[in-house]
Amino acid sequence: MELTLTTPALLFPAISLLLLAYTNRFLALASLIRTLKTQYVENQSPHLLSQIANIRTRIIQVRNMQTCGILSFLLCVLTMWLMYNNQQMLAKYMFGISLLLLMISLMISLREILISVRALEIELEDIEQYVRDNEARK
């Protein structure tokens, strides 16, 4: 399949939007972990601790997603540069690596999404306990 100068450019909007989504996640998780920490200092609940642990793993995953995404972007630009300099073969390899990095980033993202509901489940655990207790009393 022939690679043209515009092929890597097709990935640009996708990668930058993806990075925007990652950044949003990162910011939300960081502020959440801070509030959970203040809550934990106040009442030392083990629920909060396991939520913090979950969010911490996710923050690290998001960091890795961002790293792979940025590297993929970088290699895309490098691909364009190589094609500009008529290094067709090298450009092809670069583009392949770039796509691969994007795939890795997305796979980490998938894992992050699959564990993302866990923190909320822990948060709601005690409510479920109350509801069950109420129903038992009736």
Added chain:
Amino acid sequence: MLTISTPAILFPATSLILLAYTAKMIQLANLIRSLKKQYLADRDKAVLSQIVSLRRRIYLIRNMQACGILSFITGGVCMMMLFWGFQLLAEYIFGLSLTLLLISLFLSFKEIRISVSALNIELGLISKSRKL
């Protein structure tokens, strides 16, 4: 005829929709947390049913995101297959990618349909207190 740029056309759309899903997810999670505090403060049944509805939506959004990401991944795999010249395989994978995107959008449709229910519960409270 599938060219290398065909799956890439979907990429901006998929990543934008993932962005929208993420924003939704973050908001709902915050809302659930604040509603939980409210529930612990005044043990209101209506708040509890709101939490239940929001929780269903969070699961839906999680699945929407998973399907969207998978669609993105299969799109990328399809590009790689085209790159290596596996035309037929690439076509099947592209079909899979489109199907996953459709599933994601369908789940989104379902999520939107039930999205007003938490608000209805909240407002039902107001109309009840007015009647009293």
